[in-house]
Amino acid sequence: MSTSTLARRVSPAAVALAAVAVLTACGDLHAPGATPGATSRPSGSSSPSASGASPYVEPGAGDGAPHYNENNAYRRAGEMAPAHAADAEREAARIRPVLKRLWEQRKWNPETVRTALLRLGYEEERVAQDGKRLGGTLTVTGLPSHWEGDGPVTPEGSRVALRVHDDACVTAFLQQSNFAVSTNGPYPETGCFQPPYGH
DSSP states (O other): OOHHHHHHHHHHHHHHHHHHHHHTGGGOOOOTTOOTTOOOOOTTOOOOSOTTOOSOOOTTOSSOOTTHHHHTGGGSOOOOOHHHHHHHHHHHHHHHHHHHHHHHTTOOSHHHHHHHHHTTTOOBOEEOTTSOEEEOOEEEEEOOOEEETTEEEOOSOEEEEEEEETTEEEEEEEOSSOEEEEEEOOBTTTBTSOOOSOO
16 A cells, blocks of 8 residues: 555544544634633523532432542441341330320420430440440430531430440430431441531
8 A cells, every 4th residue: 555545544534533623622612812711602601510520420429529428438327237127126116106205295305315215124325435335225315416507506305326236226316396216227436326427
């Protein structure tokens, strides 16, 4: 094959590639004489999404942020063994009517809730300063504070954690508007209670 034949075959492909490169350069249309970096947009069009956003979206990412799953691993409960999950469901069924009765009586303070649950035969969980569990399975606290307006607000109510097994918990809350009881595995940093956002 002669050099001139090869040049004729490559030439149309090269021209097409060059045309595509020119037409798609940075995805912006430039008016003649425009300042480099300035873009031309039809009036009334919305601006593009925030520049610098990662094109990578992690599978299962709640808000599409890069590394969402990695950054929120501390807020995911551990897995429960099937038999332990069934045990946790049984304990939740014992706790639910007690909490429903207290909620209907408008008694959701931690002391009242703790006393009612201790009557079911649970023992308060005791933990050493280094975090080692010393015994017991029940924890009842006030609801965590949250930011509202100019400062933190602590709502009235209680939250409950019952450690059924090392890998199985019952968690619940009571407040003026509602109450709920659920089962979950423990969280890496906070045991039965889901940790707040903030890492």
